[in-house]
Amino acid sequence: MKQVMDALRDDAQHVQVVFISVDPERDTPEKIQAYANHFHPSFIGLSGAEAELEPVWQAYSIFREVVQSDSALGVIVNHTARTYLVDAQGNLRLSYAYGTPVEDIVHDIKLLLKQPR
Numbered sequence: 001m002k003q004v005m006d007a008l009r010d011d012a013q014h015v016q017v018v019f020i021s022v023d024p025e026r027d028t029p030e031k032i033q034a035y036a037n038h039f040h041p042s043f044i045g046l047s048g049a050e051a052e053l054e055p056v057w058q059a060y061s062i063f064r065e066v067v068q069s070d071s072a073l074g075v076i077v078n079h080t081a082r083t084y085l086v087d088a089q090g091n092l093r094l095s096y097a098y099g100t101p102v103e104d105i106v107h108d109i110k111l112l113l114k115q116p117r
């Protein structure tokens with residue numbers, strides 16, 4: 001998404017990127033915001049209680065699975081790796097698979113920004 005924002009140049013000021021945690025047990029609001037800031041200072045990171053996040057995960061068909069692991073973390077959270085394009089009215093417009101070319105996402109965002117708000 002940093003590459004998308006860079007490619008949007010001046011149009012980036014009309015776009016808000018939001019990361020939503022799939023691991024609220026470990027993702028405090030401060031940790032998820034620090035993670036988002038790592039990519040771009042304008043990005044927002046959101047976390048909360050699992051009960052608060054569950055409706056969001058369901059609304060966007062987010063697969064989430066907590067798996068016990070021998071890793072130092074103890075568990076791994078497998079999850080959907082998609083990017084969602086939501087318009088200014090909060091309507092889901094498009095969804096992108098992991099690995100979608102940056103140019104494709106930029107193209108779609110520019111089309112969406114041309115529409116009346």
